[in-house]
Amino acid sequence: MSYDKVKQAGKLRIGTKQATRMIELGEATEVFVAKDADPRLTGKVVNLCKKCGVNITYVDSMKQLGKACGIEVGAAVAAVATE
Template identity: 40%
Template sequence: MSLEPLKAARKKTIGAKQTLKAVEKSQAKEVYWASDAELHVVDPILRICSSKNIPIVKADSMKDLGRACNIEVGCAIAAIIEQ
């Protein structure tokens, strides 16, 4: 799946803590997670997304997801707040 919408998003969260808050408040429009991220970090957030019907997109790696977020390190999970 393409990470272009995340790159182009005006407002996004980067990382587990920020993304969890956005998901709990139902602010996240779409959540992106890295396939090589540690499951104990992303799994609780993905479960909440499923229960709230928030779309989930799987990225190939933390490195790719970090690049899509315009950061120089890997990222386990991120979300679009505003397109």
């Protein structure tokens, strides 16, 4: 499953604001988006990824993404970079 990439990430940013910043700085190699997250939250990040050529991987739920990120709450977006 793609969650392994999140767990093994050299650099991980959780949340729309941090993920957006990472993409804008050109550091993000892949962005994970939860399918059950509010599209108003994730839409900007998805569009930015497409504009910047960053891979987007959709995951089933915010809860699973949060768990993969090592946090107790759900995560709508997580950005991964290789160190």
